[in-house]
Amino acid sequence: xxxxxxxxxxxxxxxxxALTLTACGGKDGGTGAAQPASTEAKPSPSKTISTALIAGxxxxxxxxxxxxxxxxxxxxxxxxxxxxxxxxxTVQDPADAAGKVIAIAHVRYxxxxxxxxxxxxxxxxxxxxWADGQRGAILLGSPTKAPGCDxxxxxxxxxxxQSHTVCEWYLIPADAKKAQVHWSPDDGTPYVxxxxxPGA
Numbered sequence: 001x002x003x004x005x006x007x008x009x010x011x012x013x014x015x016x017x018a019l020t021l022t023a024c025g026g027k028d029g030g031t032g033a034a035q036p037a038s039t040e041a042k043p044s045p046s047k048t049i050s051t052a053l054i055a056g057x058x059x060x061x062x063x064x065x066x067x068x069x070x071x072x073x074x075x076x077x078x079x080x081x082x083x084x085x086x087x088x089x090t091v092q093d094p095a096d097a098a099g100k101v102i103a104i105a106h107v108r109y110x111x112x113x114x115x116x117x118x119x120x121x122x123x124x125x126x127x128x129x130w131a132d133g134q135r136g137a138i139l140l141g142s143p144t145k146a147p148g149c150d151x152x153x154x155x156x157x158x159x160x161x162q163s164h165t166v167c168e169w170y171l172i173p174a175d176a177k178k179a180q181v182h183w184s185p186d187d188g189t190p191y192v193x194x195x196x197x198p199g200a
Contacts, residue, residue, distance in 0.1 A: 032186045050182075050190040057193065061111060061185020069186075072113035072123050076181035076193035077106045078163065079129070084174050085188040090139075101198050103136060105129050105181045106148055110163040117158035121166075124152060131197055132182040136170035175199035189196035 018035035051059065058075040082102035088094035090102065129136045149171045156165070172179065176197035184190045 012025075014100070043159050050192045053191060053193045055195060057192060058110075059183075061183075061189075061191075062187065063121075064186055065114075065117055065122055066119050067115040067117060070117065070123075071112040073110035073163075073183075073192070074123070075108045075110075076183070076195075077108055079181065079195045080104045080106070081179075081198040087174075088170055092167050097171060099174055100137075101174045101181055102139070103129050103131070103170045103198070104149075105170070105179075106165055107168065107170045107181060108163055108165045109193075111158050111160050113160060118156065120153045121155060121164075122160045122170065123156065124166045126182075126184040127166075127168050127170055128182045129172065130182060131141045131172035131176035132178055135179075137173040139169040139171065172198070176186045 049162070052077070055078060056075055058073050060071055060073050062069050062071050080103070082103055082104075084097070084099065085101045087097040087102050091097045103126070107127055111117065128138070148165060150164040152164075152166050155164055165197065168181075177200050178199045179195045181191065181193040181195070182190055
């Protein structure tokens with residue numbers, strides 16, 4: 001399943017490590033070309049008190065898009081996991097994925113109010129996957145065209161009432177008891193959905 005090239009950014013409290021990975025598809029349109037690792041980290045939720053949620057709970061928040069401010073309904077539906085063997089097969093150096101598995105967060109975004117979206121969305125920019133309170137390692141150029149995942153770069157003319165499910169791919173510890181999906185609207189208030197982890 002995980003075959004074409006992508007890049008991994010390991011996000012840790014004191015270091016950012018860029019690696020070359022292999023996986024299927026990617027935000028480059030699935031060409032399989034290796035994607036350069038970015039030094040720009042996804043924004044982390046602020047340190048204000050977060051709202052705790054469970055699978056399927058929906059929240060609303062405003063996101064600034066190119067066409068103006070859009071209100072989205074957001075719901076983390078599930079987090080699925082691969083195996084440690086798959087994670088090791090994904091990275092150039094298997095040692096870098098030792099003790100880790102791939103975690104895929106399926107998050108549904110619903111356009112609730114505001115202008116029609118005419119370009120790729122920013123709604124998923126602040127969505128991250130954590131494990132037992134620690135942020136995971138994001139897979140850049142991840143296979144957004146996997147089953148059940150819409151590619152945000154392919155979404156056009158997104159109007160009120162329409163929903164799309166966007167998936168985030170991360171590496172997290174194989175023994176994690178909890179997996180958390182974090183999302184922050186532009187006001188900075190974080191929402192956190194908690195799911196059983198791969199080690200639960």
